[in-house]
Amino acid sequence: xxxxIQPQILVEIAELARTLxxxxxxxxxxxxxxxxxxVEKLAxxxxxxxxxxxxxxxxxxxxxxxxxxxDGKRILxxxxxxxxxxxxxxxxxxxxxxxxxxxQVVVDSFAQPSRLHGISREELLLRxxxxxxxxxDVRPEHEYALGHLPGALNIPLEELQGRLGELPQGQxxxxxxxxxxxxxxxxxxxxxxxxGLKARCLESGYPDWLAAGLKVEKAN
Amino acid sequence: xxxxIQPQILVEIAELARTLxxxxxxxxxxxxxxxxxxVEKLAxxxxxxxxxxxxxxxxxxxxxxxxxxxDGKRILxxxxxxxxxxxxxxxxxxxxxxxxxxxQVVVDSFAQPSRLHGISREELLLRxxxxxxxxxDVRPEHEYALGHLPGALNIPLEELQGRLGELPQGQxxxxxxxxxxxxxxxxxxxxxxxxGLKARCLESGYPDWLAAGLKVEKAN
DNA sequence: ACATCATTCAATAAACTAATTGATTGATTA
DNA sequence: TAATCAATCAATTAGTTTATTGAATGATGT
Numbered sequence: 001x002x003x004x005i006q007p008q009i010l011v012e013i014a015e016l017a018r019t020l021x022x023x024x025x026x027x028x029x030x031x032x033x034x035x036x037x038x039v040e041k042l043a044x045x046x047x048x049x050x051x052x053x054x055x056x057x058x059x060x061x062x063x064x065x066x067x068x069x070x071d072g073k074r075i076l077x078x079x080x081x082x083x084x085x086x087x088x089x090x091x092x093x094x095x096x097x098x099x100x101x102x103x104q105v106v107v108d109s110f111a112q113p114s115r116l117h118g119i120s121r122e123e124l125l126l127r128x129x130x131x132x133x134x135x136x137d138v139r140p141e142h143e144y145a146l147g148h149l150p151g152a153l154n155i156p157l158e159e160l161q162g163r164l165g166e167l168p169q170g171q172x173x174x175x176x177x178x179x180x181x182x183x184x185x186x187x188x189x190x191x192x193x194x195x196g197l198k199a200r201c202l203e204s205g206y207p208d209w210l211a212a213g214l215k216v217e218k219a220n
Numbered sequence: 221x222x223x224x225i226q227p228q229i230l231v232e233i234a235e236l237a238r239t240l241x242x243x244x245x246x247x248x249x250x251x252x253x254x255x256x257x258x259v260e261k262l263a264x265x266x267x268x269x270x271x272x273x274x275x276x277x278x279x280x281x282x283x284x285x286x287x288x289x290x291d292g293k294r295i296l297x298x299x300x301x302x303x304x305x306x307x308x309x310x311x312x313x314x315x316x317x318x319x320x321x322x323x324q325v326v327v328d329s330f331a332q333p334s335r336l337h338g339i340s341r342e343e344l345l346l347r348x349x350x351x352x353x354x355x356x357d358v359r360p361e362h363e364y365a366l367g368h369l370p371g372a373l374n375i376p377l378e379e380l381q382g383r384l385g386e387l388p389q390g391q392x393x394x395x396x397x398x399x400x401x402x403x404x405x406x407x408x409x410x411x412x413x414x415x416g417l418k419a420r421c422l423e424s425g426y427p428d429w430l431a432a433g434l435k436v437e438k439a440n
Numbered sequence: 441a442c443a444t445c446a447t448t449c450a451a452t453a454a455a456c457t458a459a460t461t462g463a464t465t466g467a468t469t470a
Numbered sequence: 471t472a473a474t475c476a477a478t479c480a481a482t483t484a485g486t487t488t489a490t491t492g493a494a495t496g497a498t499g500t
Contacts, residue, residue: 010243010250012315013308018241022488023227023234030230039447052489054448064318073446073498082317083310088233090303090310095232097302098284211310242458259477272459274478293468293476 019063020091024048025056032066033085034146034218038074089207093179096207118203119174121212127172134168136175136199138188139206145219149176149209152217157184160191172198179205239283240311244268245276252286253305254366254438258294309427313399316425338423339394341432347392354388356395356419358408359426365439369396369429372437377404380411392418399425 020026027046031037037045043053057077060066067080079085119127127133128151135152137144144154155163157177167173173192177184185201192199210216240246247266251257257265263273277297280286287300299305339347347353348371355372357364364374375383377397387393393412397404405421412419430436 007243007247009312009315010246012318013311014241014243014246016311016314016318017237017239017246019237021234021238021241023230024488026230026234026237027227049490050447051449051491054446055488058448064314070497073444073496075447083313087310087314090307091233091236092229093303094236094284094307095229098232098236101284101301244458269460270477271461271479274476275458278478290467293466293474295477 016063016087019059019065020088022056024052025060026088026091028053028056029060029065029084029088030146032060032077033079033088036076036078038071038076040074042077083211086211086213089211092207093205096178096205118201120203121209121214124174124202127174132171134171134173136167136173136188137177137206138175138184139177143178143206147210147216147218148206150215150217152176157188160188164192164197167192167197169197172200174200174202176202176209177205179207236283236307239279239285240308242276244272245280246308246311248273248276249280249285249304249308250366252280252297253299253308256296256298258291258296260294262297303431306431309431312427313425316398316427338421340423341429341434344394344422347394352391354391354393356387356393356408357397357426358395358404359397363398363426367430367436367438368426370435370437372396377408380408384412384417387412387417389417392420394420394422396422396429397425399427 020029024046028042031042031045039054039057040050042057043050046053048056057066061068061077061080064080064082065084066077068075068077070076124133124135128135135149137148137152137154138157138160139148139154140156141154144152144156148154153166155166175185175188175192177188185205189199189201206216240249244266248262251262251265259274259277260270262277263270266273268276277286281288281297281300284300284302285304286297288295288297290296344353344355348355355369357368357372357374358377358380359368359374360376361374364372364376368374373386375386395405395408395412397408405425409419409421426436
């Protein structure tokens with residue numbers, strides 16, 4: 001076997017990962033991904049002291065996850081170039097997978113013979129173009145606010161039972177949540193079908209959509 | 221604005237990232253991804269003491285990146301469930317993007333009017349089924365050895381000039397490397413075209429292929 | 441030019457992480 | 471049942487990383 005992987009790229013990968021290895025930095029990165037923001041605002045959002053936030057932000061910048069520009073007195077941080085969100089999405093998906101695994105649901109839903117045959121992103125895009133589909137985001141409100149598929153309706157799973165009336169009767173409904181390992185949309189589809197509605201799952205969730213570079217909508 | 225992201229998932233994400241935040245652990249994970257292996261072998265491959273390797277491996281296991289099983293006296297580590305390779309691929313791609321950026325090549329290749337119109341994975345799969353395509357992996361040999369697209373020929377970019385004779389004359393050649401931000405395959409295509417061969421780039425690289433869950437080939 | 445304001449820098453103490461050593465576990469073979 | 475062997479655990483030391491403080495930038499607006 002050759003001398004395995006180039007050690008230098010390993011070190012670079014590890015450095016990138018370590019930069020994301022602190023909850024405050026991940027939080028800051030999320031806040032930046034929502035919208036370009038000055039340091040003070042970010043510190044407030046993340047609940048950090050100014051100097052502390054500044055240092056974390058500089059770490060993120062050194063790693064290339066964010067960029068800055070000056071606007072008058074303030075320095076605005078924005079998302080950097082490159083596949084930053086894909087990376088963050090990958091982490092989020094793995095975290096989501098682990099949670100699902102803990103609840104011992106993954107195995108069940110894979111074992112389940114009718115996997116509710118989810119709809120792929122490609123098919124969804126086609127269906128959306130035709131207009132015969134209602135997109136339903138069943139994640140909690142704050143996650144929806146941070147970004148969702150264009151035109152998606154938000155009814156968190158917990159509220160779904162009580163808000164069935166808000167959904168169109170004739171149309172096909174496509175529910176999605178955090179990804180293939182997240183059970184929210186599966187539960188939603190089961191619930192909707194029981195109520196006599198035509199519902200399917202999106203195979204992949206919001207992070208995946210984001211990672212694929214497709215357009216998203218954000219709350220104001 | 222609502223209370224932003226759930227702090228708990230942020231902590232979990234950060235923990236995952238921190239686990240990948242050490243070159244030795246990334247190296248171990250790569251070695252494990254190649255093949256199920258016992259601790260001793262992994263320690264040797266990564267150049268670590270046994271106890272040290274064991275500790276790193278346990279970190280990886282705690283995070284869910286790897287799993288273990290016993291086989292006689294030895295304990296074999298294998299890749300865990302969930303989108304581990306997608307995550308690692310995401311990191312690799314971001315690292316690759318940064319390198320390209322440093323060389324100030326990304327901007328150029330995006331600015332370049334004819335982006336060498338790359339071929340998509342879907343199209344490649346179709347073409348491969350027809351058999352009229354030669355797949356060319358232009359990454360260094362050791363990277364190729366760790367895994368490559370099924371049936372791909374390996375000629376590292378540095379050797380390409382001298383080994384043009386190994387390529388079929390009539391067939392379309394599809395070159396790939398580490399991903400959309402890697403310049404190896406672009407350079408290769410340019411070189412091949414100059415030599416009168418029909419060549420195109422794969423839009424996405426090996427890590428992306430891996431992340432998409434498609435079949436790969438490994439050296440023995 | 442001066443005062444102002446957002447941000448960064450520098451220095452410190454506290455907390456955490458990594459590598460080494462040697463002891464321990466737990467399954468296998470004789 | 472004892473010897474063996476792979477792997478893990480425990481404890482130590484050295485090295486990093488984090489949050490805090492207060493001082494230093496550096497562009498703005500009067």
